[in-house]
Amino acid sequence: xxxxxxxxxxxxxxxxxxxxxxxxxxxxxxxxxxxxxxxxxxxxxxxxxxxxxxxxxxxxxxxxxxxxxxxxxxxxxxxxxxxxxxxxxxxxxxxxxxx
Amino acid sequence: xxxxxxxxxxxxxxxxxxxxxxxxxxxxxxxxxxxxxxxxxxxxxxxxxxxxxxxxxxxxxxxxxxxxxxxxxxxxxxxxxxxxxxxxxxxxxxxxxxxxxxxxxxxxxxxxxxxxxxxxxxxxxxxxxxxxxxxxxxxxxxxxxxxxxxxxx
Numbered sequence: 001x002x003x004x005x006x007x008x009x010x011x012x013x014x015x016x017x018x019x020x021x022x023x024x025x026x027x028x029x030x031x032x033x034x035x036x037x038x039x040x041x042x043x044x045x046x047x048x049x050x051x052x053x054x055x056x057x058x059x060x061x062x063x064x065x066x067x068x069x070x071x072x073x074x075x076x077x078x079x080x081x082x083x084x085x086x087x088x089x090x091x092x093x094x095x096x097x098x099x
Numbered sequence: 100x101x102x103x104x105x106x107x108x109x110x111x112x113x114x115x116x117x118x119x120x121x122x123x124x125x126x127x128x129x130x131x132x133x134x135x136x137x138x139x140x141x142x143x144x145x146x147x148x149x150x151x152x153x154x155x156x157x158x159x160x161x162x163x164x165x166x167x168x169x170x171x172x173x174x175x176x177x178x179x180x181x182x183x184x185x186x187x188x189x190x191x192x193x194x195x196x197x198x199x200x201x202x203x204x205x206x207x208x209x210x211x212x213x214x215x216x217x218x219x220x221x222x223x224x225x226x227x228x229x230x231x232x233x234x235x236x237x238x239x240x241x242x243x244x245x246x247x248x249x250x251x252x
Contacts, residue, residue: 002194002211002235029135032207033194035235037242038187045184081136085151088191092135 001034001062023096024077026070028089030061042087043069046080071096102179103244109174111229116166118230122196123159123189130155131192155192162189180248183241190234201227 028039036058043054047069060067069091070080077093084091130151134144165176165186178186198210201224209215213232217225241248 002213031132031195031198032211033198034191035238035242038191038238041187041242041245078136078139082147082151085130085132085134085136085147086154087188088130088132088155088195090132090135093138 001030001036001039001058002032022073023071024074025068025094025096026077026080026084027066027092027094028057028061028069028084029092030065031090034089036062039089042084042089046083046087100179100181101248102177103240103248104175104177105240107170107174107176109171112166112174112233113171114226115230115233118197118201118226119193119234120163122193122200122230123163125200126155126159126192126196128152131195155188158185158189158192161185162193178241178244178248183245183248187238187241187245190238194231194234197227197231202231 039058039061040051040054043049043057044051047054049057057067057069070077074093081091081093130148134148134151139147161182162185165182170176198205202210205215205220205224205228210231213235215228217228220228
């Protein structure tokens with residue numbers, strides 16, 4: 001990641017209502033181009049994170065190459081991945097079973 | 100509606116516009132960030148891609164529209180709540196595309212830090228790198244003011 005509302009979010013996190021097997025992780029991957037300030041902005045816009053939480057996830061992406069930014073049902077996870085893609089961030093979905 | 104007006108140096112920015120336009124053209128039919136989600140229904144995937152391409156093209160058109168007759172007359176561009184986020188996204192898409200095209204031989208570490216020995220670059224790469232930095236500057240500027248711009252919309 002490089003130094004430096006359109007809010008189409010799906011429904012709120014209802015992960016606790018689902019079994020573990022049905023949970024999916026939305027994982028944002030690092031790239032060397034995206035500005036840190038941009039990624040913080042995206043996390044705030046898409047997930048409603050405050051500055052502290054958005055920055056924490058951004059630093060995780062920057063330092064570890066990835067960050068799990070949301071966990072929940074597949075359908076919602078896909079909607080989040082789509083929204084992140086609209087912001088030109090690369091996001092993958094991983095089943096809870098892989099974690 | 101609140102807006103930010105930025106006066107740019109025409110002699111510096113004008114030569115970058117051809118690179119920006121060319122990069123934007125190459126994005127007409129492909130996404131700046133390839134779809135990360137692989138295991139989805141092919142029809143669903145196609146619909147996603149079409150929608151994403153449409154919004155990406157709209158973003159690029161909004162960015163390119165900044166550099167109109169008025170810009171060439173005054174050197175001024177204007178950002179507001181309506182176009183700010185869209186332009187920030189267009190800049191992100193273009194920077195990703197420059198990385199994959201004109202800057203593909205530049206090491207990721209160098210792109211990430213922005214510290215590049217420009218004398219090692221070809222003329223085309225140098226202009227592309229200037230573009231890459233220019234787009235980041237626009238992004239930073241808008242991001243710094245985005246809350247102010249939105250507050251009044």
